[in-house]
Amino acid sequence: MLAAIGVESAADLFEQVPEPLRLGRALDLPAGMSEADVFERLSALAARNADAEEEVCFLGAGMYDHYVPAIVDAITQRSEFLTPYTPYQPEISQGGLQAMFEFQTAMSELTALPVATAGLYEGPSSVASAGYLAIGATGRRRFVVSRGVHPHSRETLSTYGSGYGAEVVEVGLEGGLTDPAALAAAIDEETAAVFLQNPNFLGAVEDVEALGAAARQSGALLIVAVDPMTLGVLRPPGECGADIALGEGQPLGNRLDFGGPSFAFFCGTEELLRRMPGRIAGETEDVDGRRGFVLALQTREQHIRREKATHNICTAQALNALAAMVHLAWLGRQGFRELGELLARRTAYARERLAAVEGVELLHEAPVVREFAVRLDVPVDAVLERCAERGMAAGYALERDYPEHPDGLLVAITERRTREQIDALAETLGAAIAASGGPASHSQAKSPQEVR
Amino acid sequence: MPASETPMQRERAVTIFERSKPGRRAAVLPQAGVPEPPLEELIPARLLREDPPRLPEVAEPEIVRHYNRLSRRNFDLDTGFYPLGSCTMKHNPRLNERVAALPGHARLHPAQDPRRAQGALEVMWLLQCSLAEICGLPHVSLQPSAGSHGELAGLLLTRAYHADRGERRTKVLAPDTAHGTNPASVTMAGYEVVKVATNEHGGVEMDDLREKVSEEVACLMLTNPNTLGLFDENIAEIAALIHEAGGTLYYDGANLNAVMGHSRPGDMGFDIVHVNLHKSFSQPHGGGGPGAGPIAVSERIEPFLPRPQVVKRGEGNGRGPHYDLDFERPKSIGRLRGFQGNFGVFIRSYAYILSLGADGLAEASETAVLNANYLKARLAEGRAGSRLPIAFDRHCMHEFVLSGKPMKKELGLATLDLAKRLLDFGFHPPTVYFPLLVEEALMVEPTETETKESLDAFADAIEDILAEAEEDRELAKQAPYTTPVRRLDEVKATRHPVLRQSLD
Numbered sequence: 001m002l003a004a005i006g007v008e009s010a011a012d013l014f015e016q017v018p019e020p021l022r023l024g025r026a027l028d029l030p031a032g033m034s035e036a037d038v039f040e041r042l043s044a045l046a047a048r049n050a051d052a053e054e055e056v057c058f059l060g061a062g063m064y065d066h067y068v069p070a071i072v073d074a075i076t077q078r079s080e081f082l083t084p085y086t087p088y089q090p091e092i093s094q095g096g097l098q099a100m101f102e103f104q105t106a107m108s109e110l111t112a113l114p115v116a117t118a119g120l121y122e123g124p125s126s127v128a129s130a131g132y133l134a135i136g137a138t139g140r141r142r143f144v145v146s147r148g149v150h151p152h153s154r155e156t157l158s159t160y161g162s163g164y165g166a167e168v169v170e171v172g173l174e175g176g177l178t179d180p181a182a183l184a185a186a187i188d189e190e191t192a193a194v195f196l197q198n199p200n201f202l203g204a205v206e207d208v209e210a211l212g213a214a215a216r217q218s219g220a221l222l223i224v225a226v227d228p229m230t231l232g233v234l235r236p237p238g239e240c241g242a243d244i245a246l247g248e249g250q251p252l253g254n255r256l257d258f259g260g261p262s263f264a265f266f267c268g269t270e271e272l273l274r275r276m277p278g279r280i281a282g283e284t285e286d287v288d289g290r291r292g293f294v295l296a297l298q299t300r301e302q303h304i305r306r307e308k309a310t311h312n313i314c315t316a317q318a319l320n321a322l323a324a325m326v327h328l329a330w331l332g333r334q335g336f337r338e339l340g341e342l343l344a345r346r347t348a349y350a351r352e353r354l355a356a357v358e359g360v361e362l363l364h365e366a367p368v369v370r371e372f373a374v375r376l377d378v379p380v381d382a383v384l385e386r387c388a389e390r391g392m393a394a395g396y397a398l399e400r401d402y403p404e405h406p407d408g409l410l411v412a413i414t415e416r417r418t419r420e421q422i423d424a425l426a427e428t429l430g431a432a433i434a435a436s437g438g439p440a441s442h443s444q445a446k447s448p449q450e451v452r
Numbered sequence: 453m454p455a456s457e458t459p460m461q462r463e464r465a466v467t468i469f470e471r472s473k474p475g476r477r478a479a480v481l482p483q484a485g486v487p488e489p490p491l492e493e494l495i496p497a498r499l500l501r502e503d504p505p506r507l508p509e510v511a512e513p514e515i516v517r518h519y520n521r522l523s524r525r526n527f528d529l530d531t532g533f534y535p536l537g538s539c540t541m542k543h544n545p546r547l548n549e550r551v552a553a554l555p556g557h558a559r560l561h562p563a564q565d566p567r568r569a570q571g572a573l574e575v576m577w578l579l580q581c582s583l584a585e586i587c588g589l590p591h592v593s594l595q596p597s598a599g600s601h602g603e604l605a606g607l608l609l610t611r612a613y614h615a616d617r618g619e620r621r622t623k624v625l626a627p628d629t630a631h632g633t634n635p636a637s638v639t640m641a642g643y644e645v646v647k648v649a650t651n652e653h654g655g656v657e658m659d660d661l662r663e664k665v666s667e668e669v670a671c672l673m674l675t676n677p678n679t680l681g682l683f684d685e686n687i688a689e690i691a692a693l694i695h696e697a698g699g700t701l702y703y704d705g706a707n708l709n710a711v712m713g714h715s716r717p718g719d720m721g722f723d724i725v726h727v728n729l730h731k732s733f734s735q736p737h738g739g740g741g742p743g744a745g746p747i748a749v750s751e752r753i754e755p756f757l758p759r760p761q762v763v764k765r766g767e768g769n770g771r772g773p774h775y776d777l778d779f780e781r782p783k784s785i786g787r788l789r790g791f792q793g794n795f796g797v798f799i800r801s802y803a804y805i806l807s808l809g810a811d812g813l814a815e816a817s818e819t820a821v822l823n824a825n826y827l828k829a830r831l832a833e834g835r836a837g838s839r840l841p842i843a844f845d846r847h848c849m850h851e852f853v854l855s856g857k858p859m860k861k862e863l864g865l866a867t868l869d870l871a872k873r874l875l876d877f878g879f880h881p882p883t884v885y886f887p888l889l890v891e892e893a894l895m896v897e898p899t900e901t902e903t904k905e906s907l908d909a910f911a912d913a914i915e916d917i918l919a920e921a922e923e924d925r926e927l928a929k930q931a932p933y934t935t936p937v938r939r940l941d942e943v944k945a946t947r948h949p950v951l952r953q954s955l956d
Contacts, residue, residue: 001826001904005847010822013847016683017715027713028585032809035547042803046556048571050564053555059563062790069479071516077549079530080523085539086740088883090942091935092527092875094465096739099522102468105952109505115951118740121597124790132640152790159758159786163608163641205499233491235501248790257552258572259562259791260597261742273949279740282945287930291465292937296945302600303886307635307645314633315598315730319738329468329508329515335479337504341491342484348494349486367495388568396563400779419485 052256055388056421060371060412061201061396062123062150063250063259066229067416068323069330072253076323086279086315090294091286096318097293100281103325110231111245112238113267118279119321120313123248126264127153127195127225128160129277129311130244134193134221135164136275136310142167142190146178146211148200149225150248151401157195166192176204176364176373184214191220198226198234201401202373203347203410204366208240216241221272228252228265228324230369232340244268253327254320263317263324274300277311279318339415343370347413350422354411357426359433363398363408371412373398373405378438380409386432387425394429460525460936468508468518469953478512506955525936526739527880533906535827537851537883537895538631538679540709540731542816545807548734548800557799562791566776572795573775576762579802580746586813587705587725587748588716593757594746594793599706600633601788602726602745603673605758607641608785609724609749610671610700612756616783619698621670627656629679629887631706643670650889654844655684665697675704676720677711677849679887679895681824691721700724700753705745708732709899710821710850713814723750729794733801744797755783760792819900820850823907827898828852830911835918839863840870843890850899854882856892863921865928867892870917872939873931877913 007013014022033041057065075081080095087093100118107116120126127150131143143161145154147170158168171183178196187194194215198206212222221243226234229251237245250262268276274297282296302309331339351372354360363373376383380397387394398408413422491500510518528534534541552558560572580592596602607624614621624643626634628650635645646664649657655678672694677683684690694701703722709732717725729735730743737743749757760777767773777792808816828848831840839859842852856867871881871894883895898907921928932938 001822004829005822005825006829007825007847010818013821013825013849014714014818016685016847016849017711018685018688021688021715021720023588023714023716023719027810027813029582029805029810029813032812033806035545035807038547038803038806039551041806042551042575042799043554043556045571045575046551046554048574049556049560050568051556051559052561053559055568057559057561059561061563063562065559065561071478071512073553074516075519075523078520078523080526080528081519081739082549082736083529083544084526084739085529085534085536085541085737085880088536089527089871089875089881090940091872091932091937092880093525093739094936095522095524095526098465098467098525099519099739101951101953105467105469105955106505106507108952109507109955112505121601121741122789125597125601125788150790152787155787156789159608159788160604160640162785163604163611165642205495207499231501232504233495233501235499236505239501255558255796256561257558258560258564258569258795260789260794261744261796263742273951280949280951283950284941284945286937286941287939288461290461290937292940293465294940294942294945296942296949296951298942299946302632302636304632305636306632307639309632309636309639312600312604312633312636312640313598314600314631315728315737315743316741317738318740319736320742322739325468326515326519329510329518330478330512331507332477332479332509333472333504333507334509335477335481336507338481339479341488342481344491344494345484345488346486348489367499369495384565388565393561393564415482418482422486 055391055393057393058395058411058425059393061410062248063256064412064414065256065416066251066414068253068255069327071330072323072326075326076319081319081322087295094292097281099322099325101283101293103321104281106325106328107265107267110228111267112236113245114270115273116265116267117276118281119317120264120266120278121317122260122262122264124150124153124156126246126266128156130223130246131157131160131166131193132164133275133277135166137221137272138192140190140192141165143193143195144169144171144186144191145195147172148178148202149195149197150201153225176202176366178206178211180211183211187214187218187220189218191218193221193223195223198224199230199369202364203368203371204364205234205369208237212241230340232337233344234369243272249324253323261317261320263320275310278313278316342415343413346417347372350411350413353422353426354429357430359438360429363405371410373408373410375407376409376433378433378436380407382436383432386435387428390428392425392428394425458934467953468510469955471510471514471518472508474509476509476511478515532878533902533910534880535882535896535898536880537897538706540897540899542734542899543901544734544736548803551803552796552799570775573762575802576798577764577775579798580762582805583727583746583748586712588718589725589748589750591754591757592746592748593761594798595758595788596726596745596747597789597794598743599726599728599745600637602747603633603637604640605747605788606702606724606726607637607643607671609753609756612785613700613753614670621668623668624670625664625672628889630673631679631704634673634704654678654680654682655686656690658686661690661693665693667697669697669699671700671702673702673704675707677707680844680853681848681851682844683849687720706731707850710817712817714817723753729797729801734804735797735800742794742797744794756785758786758788759784816900823898823900823902824848824850824852827896827907827911831914834915836914839918851895851897853890854894855890856894860892864925865921867894869928873917873928874913875932876934879910879913
């Protein structure tokens, strides 16, 4: 090979790097390891994490410990899906492109909006991407955001907003729900978009249609972040006047992975089609008239449009979106609905069960579907620590994101959380509160009259 | 319709929705085990959905068969050579999939108390340290989700850095050879792009740069080696020019695979670097993601890094050294996304770094450069040498760019035709029509995980295609013939977009 190139050694090829810029030493990293040793090393590190196999996990806050069916792994680990690049050569990428097309169909069905993209990175950054779209669509630079929107999404929106130039105005919650009067008052003629989340971060089911009315009147876009797992039972954003519906896709077919990779879905109205961010697959035909799929509307995209692109995204989350599609096909129309019902009923049970524990009260009474917030009489951190000692991740402490709720705990339910586990959570929580010097030190249960 | 359809072509595309039959299903869900009141008793009826979304109704065997069929309609890296320029299609070790799937990683909740996620935070810390060393810059944030997300991060960091100094700058310089994500990110970050010309060696045109550098310039974004696969020898002077004018220097790490263990962006003078873990560090591309785009930065940029940051804390409060998430970063630009980043990608990349080690990484880059130069030499022979000349004739780094201009003029074959004919020969074509300044460009990146035999086979295929075109150019102009579908009408897909299955 060297002879063909006409050099004496491969090192000669680096002579184009000016001498002072050559490293001239080995990287300060360990020597390479055998496959067996790498496996052992990373297994040992994995063992230092308390995962949902080791602890009963009631943590949610946007990512949930759902059961991922075996066929999702079997299909997404196939080389043909795992190892290709973005489908720039459609003739040899029909599998991936058709999967995107199917995914778009499924997301469009879930959200009841006509146009769906092939997906973005993940939840919060897709909210910020929607903001960028709204500025382009309205020519306005002000966002009105409910405090019920995920704190990570609100922060990401502000981060992006500092770049493309947007003002972010927040509207508070009343009784766990977005305050309708405050929201209407905050929206003005400079408002580019109104952001809601349903269910909101505290688990409450919002009346999106009612809240959105003020946005429609002002000409602002209504952007709604939704939990896809609830869309079998909750009214879809497309029926509530949303211009854009998006959200974190992890609950669909994606594992927790300590926060990623997952994906976001991004759906909208026909009018917004040519402003959409990211890849979109479209149906077409080949020269012989066979049905086929390609990346459509590429003139929106960075590799064609460069500085005039609607977004900068290149690598997205195709494999994660495929996992979601397979999970949804596995659930099917009936199974998806049933799973939503199961979540709603177990969540109702868990909420009632926890509310009956001495030292626990509901943080709000709004309807919930898969997650709910409670208030503890004793410091949350100490209670969580005690629960952890008994093998339970009892929930998400709200204080960091909601200083107004220093005593708040967010509890998430999935189909993996059985009645027995929920009962055990109530007991453990009761005991932990008692041990933390709470009012329940003499009894763990309230009398029936005290409950609700 | 031609009589000679392949079996795959005869098998027309049918979607999972078209396989649906009412009442079929795969999932068996757990029993509720709790009281089952009507939903309306739990949630007001007006907030409930009337009809469930029309998801497909299909049994599990049919789902498996459907997606297996689809998979066979994809070409992939595990099947054949994939020399897609600037994409670094190197082998994806399966060990990485195995360690990422360990429950301690895969089922770890991102909101887990850091004290009970020490293994995960340690992996993130170690990956940060490794990337810092490879990039020659002291601080790393793993948060960005992909390369272009890293670019946006870098530009927002630049904005925060200047704002902190009381400066307001409006322009970002980028060479005309830059990846499309660069100018797109610049616009998203609220800056104006100013293009810098390329000189006859493929590097930055210094006179043009000198003319455009000013106090309005916030940043210069550069890929080095650039998208022509050439190392810019003037980089030290470029860095000095930008720094003197108060700007930051951003390194698009898409081409880092050329220089690992040989040269470091930090030593070249860059302030901010993004690293595509799905390129140089073997995260599978997944047909378009997931990836991750961590950034490494210099001291002066560090205060502005996204939060939270993974930190290692010393002993104290009765605890030994441990890892934590640091949210107390008053000058931080804030979050770029939820939670801590694409941890599953971090595991795979860290496994890759552990496997290769210091010497292995340097050897990987060396072999990538060797392979590229060998293939370039092979393609300088025979018909390719005259029909597809190298755009800039000098040793390349990990990739090189050919121009199909003579081929088009002399044989009437466009680069696109050659690419489509390569499909019939069982190869993924190189990147085509990029970079923009080379006419009829073909950008070839073989990577280090290809053998001499596969490089030779590719060069032979190009030679064969050019030879057959001399006899009958229609062969290539009508190609491909053997793929699941033949040339597709992309214009139709955009003029009359059908973007979802109609279920009405």
